[in-house]
Amino acid sequence: MDGYRISCQLNEMSFEVIHDFISSSYWAAGMPADTLHKALANSLCFAVLNQQNNTVAFARVITDKATFAYLADVFVVAGERGEGLSKYLVEYIVNHDDLQGLRRFMLATFDAHSLYEKFGFSAVDATESQSLMQIRDADVYLRDS
Incomplete structure (x- = not known):
């Protein structure tokens, strides 16, 4: 996309922008900076940067590659928002060399199904959803450590 580029280099990404957004999100409210640093260091990260090299979009993939x-x-x-950056980012991610030939590529979303469906994601069918399990601690970032 004109005026934007995608980087996988953490040192090019604004940790402050990423932490501010994620720690105030519905899915990771209150995430401590140290926890996010560890998560980013152990993930394949992608940032959309504008011409001024500001981080304007972000995603990470947890993977064994x-x-x-x-x-x-x-x-x-x-x-x-509204510039097509989410499509640009997701298309880049699903075509990334380290993410080819996977048996399963998952995500969870409350409100962006139509975006991800354009790139081959689909709802887990009823049979498979019965086999998925989790340990979930939704308030882990909100408790005193």
């Missing part, structure tokens, strides 16, 4: 990947923390900053 062979069999499984989980797309997480996808966002576009408020002032840049």
Whole structure:
């Protein structure tokens, strides 16, 4: 896209922008900076940068780069929405060399199904959803450590 580029280099991404957004999101409210640093360091990260090299969109993939990947923390900053950046970012991610040949590529979303369906994602069918399990601690970032 004209005026934008995607980087996978953490040192080119604004940690402050990423942390501000994610720590105030519905899915990771209150995430401590140290926790996010660790998560980013152990993930395949993608940022859309504008011509001034400002981080305007972000996503990360948790993966073994062979069999499984989980797309997480996808966002576009408020002032840049409506420009097609989410499509640009997701298309780049699903075509990334390290994410080819996977048996399963998952994500969770409340409100962006139509975006991800354009890139091959679909709802887990009823049979498979019965086999998925989790340990979930939704308030982990809100408790005193």
